[in-house]
Each structure stands twice: as C-alpha cells, then as structure tokens.
Amino acid sequence: MSWMTDNPLDLDSLLQETDDDTCGALVVFAGTVRNHHEGKAVSGMSYSAYKPMADRVLRELEQETLARYPVEQCRIMHRTGDLVIGEASVLVVVRSHHRADAFDAARYAIDTLKMRLPVWKHDMYTDGSTAYQDGVPLEDPPASGARAKED
Amino acid sequence: MSWMTDNPLDLDSLLQETDDDTCGALVVFAGTVRNHHEGKAVSGMSYSAYKPMADRVLRELEQETLARYPVEQCRIMHRTGDLVIGEASVLVVVRSHHRADAFDAARYAIDTLKMRLPVWKHDMYTDGSTAYQDGVPLEDPPASGARAKED
Amino acid sequence: MLVVEFYGVLQQVAGAKSLKLEAEQASLTVDEALELLRQQMPGLAEHLPRVACAQADQLVRRDQPLDPEQPLVLLPPVSGGCGRQA
C-alpha cells in the first residue's frame, strides 16, 4: 500500500483495494485542483510533502478512522508534484455497512488530514506568479507521559 | 443524460459529465450489493422500477439538490435488472467549491432518493429463496391548490 | 375499463403485471378504482393502505379522478438505493 505518490491518483485501484462484499455503502471524497484561488486565475499547482512523516500520518489516520467509526474500509492517498486543473490531489475511500457511517468517516478523514498532513501547496497563477498557500500550523505532540486528548 | 439504466453503472462517465474546473471538492456515494441481508446469505439482487416516474424523480432530485445546496454539479443514476454481489445499484456524484457542501448534498440526495424513487429490490438468497424487501411507502402528492411544504 | 399495473411485490401477490378493471362509470377516482380492485382481487386488500398510485410519471391522490386512457399504476413501498440502512 502507498499513501503519498508522485503519480496521478488512481481511484479504480483504491476501489479494488477496498473491495468488500459485506459493505453496502461506499463514499469517495476527492480534492481537485480549481482554476481559481482568492480571485486569481490558477494555471496549476505543485504539492510538496515531508514524506517520511506524511506516509505515517496517512497510515495512522486510516487506522484511526476505522477505530472511531463503524466502517470496514478506509484508504487515503495524497498526490505530490505538479498538478494541472481538475487533477485530484487527495482521495479518501470509505466502505461501510450503513451509509451514514461512511459519510461521517470520510468527512472526519479529510478534515483531520488537513490539520495533520505535512504537505504544502504552491499555487501557479496564469499571470506567471506563484505563491505558497498559508495553512494550518501543525499541533505539537503531547508532552511525554501525557496522553493525547480524545475528543 | 440518463437516470435509470439496465447497464452497469459507469462512475467514470459520470465523473466526466460533471467535470467542472471551478470545483475543488468531489463526493461520490455508491450503494453496492451486499452478501447478506438480515442474517441470510445473498447471492444477488434484482431491481425493478416504474421507469417513467423514476426518471422524473431523479431528474428533479438533481435539480432540487442543486437548488438547496451551494453545489455546482449533481448527477444520480440508478441501476435496474440483475446485480451480483459488489455491483453498484446507485451512484450519486456531487461537485462543489467547499467540501462540506458536497458531503451534505450527496447525503441529502441519497436519503431523499430512498423515500421517493419507485424502485423495488428483490433479494435472491443462496438457499434458492427470493424475497421482495419491504420499504418506504411513497408519500401522496399535496392536494391540488396546496403547495408542497418547504422545510 | 381501466388497466391496472402492478410493481414490486404486488406483481407477486397479483400473479400478474397488470389486469383490466371493468367499471360501470366512465370515470373513476383512485379510491373508486381501488375499491373495485379489492373486490376483484381480495388478496391485494392488505397491501393497498401502503400503496401509492400513479398515472404516467406523476403520483395521484386517492381523491383524484383518473384519466381512463392511462393505466393506473400501483406502487408498493419503495426500496431503491442499497440496503435498508446502507
């Protein structure tokens, strides 16, 4: 299994990986590159990552999603490198018995990913300029001995 | 565009149909045939529909979803005929600017579909028996002159 | 004469996809047609309270008059999508 990749994300292979005859509900979330950002026309986007940590964050987020929600399958992949308009930067695939759980779990996975995944977006605008998008500061790990708060 | 079909549902063609460079969020819901129902092992499923009304219900549900939620694209297709385990019976595809809206809209579409779409599921069990699944009675249309309640 | 079409479990109960209802009046309401149907096919009676009725692509209320040129379509409780909860 892989989590971070320089290659175009392949939904079909994630659907095959998560194939599960016990599940009646499948929810997919994809983030795709938009043609605009804060009023400026975007020509493309470049994602960079701190890969050693990013792979671990996604692997653990899959496990955490499976533990927090009654869902049977959860896979997450994130793209790095140069993307054109319309290409997917992230895919979340969840399968469950009941559809409400699949929706909740997929939403949790993408919301949490955006707070934890060490990935940076570099916008390329049609006027030739570029800019790193500001984002969410990563939270410090809990002090040793202390346990992470469960909410 | 088609809504009810006897052919296997094709996610790729719905993704192409809804392609929209202004959207950064895509949510897909698929209902798939499970291998069990209320403790009995299922070998397959047959869906029948009252097609003249079913096509209209899905077409209107797409429009209603687009009107109720700030989403740019909504497509819904439902399968009829004999399905094997794992095949998709329904696909909902929503694209929006903001991901929360895509999740909300896709959920509304599938929840509402299950109350309005004249489709019936006939389970085929591995022991050779079959059974129509009970479902949700369709609601009567409002009395003429009265307006449908908006909630 | 009015054609009545059955869907879902009603096809099983009626043992047919449709039948012809002989009516004395030229025009019937949905309620009147269902009452005739109940007399002609008593096995359907227990299903009728949860059945919706349609003509062409529209649902019709029980008090509405039927278009005698179009079949009356009987729609039992629906189970589209996926599993009952999936």
Place this chain on the structure above:
Amino acid sequence: MLVVEFYGVLQQVAGAKSLKLEAEQASLTVDEALELLRQQMPGLAEHLPRVACAQADQLVRRDQPLDPEQPLVLLPPVSGGCGRQA
C-alpha cells in the same frame, strides 16, 4: 553540527532546502536549535512561531532534546487536501 531541513514556504524564505547549524554543545533542545537558527538566518524569525519541528517521522516538542544524528525538519503551516475550504 546539526542539519536543518526546510519545507514549503521556508525553502523560499531560507533560499535553500537545508543548512548546517554550528553548535558548541553536543546536544541541543529544539528551542536551543531554533534560537541558533534565528541568529544565523534572521529572515526566518517571523515564521518560527507557527513552525512545527520533526525528526524522522515524528513531531518533536520545543522542550525536547534533539538527536544530533538526524536532521531537524522545519514544517510550516500545512495546506494538504485541496483548496483551503474545499
């Protein structure tokens, strides 16, 4: 000596992907390393309050001692997924 690696906008600000930090002590805490970095590259100062630090695949707190064998990785606010709200 400690290797410091930059990611995201910090590569732009630092004008490099990494640098070597000369330290007198053999072992530094994260805070001590960031203070040396601030002295050596004042342009980074305004970014440091919102930067997270990592070694290998784990985040490290500001009060933790660093493994001098591993690079100190500076991670600015993250923007994975898709648009800020998408």
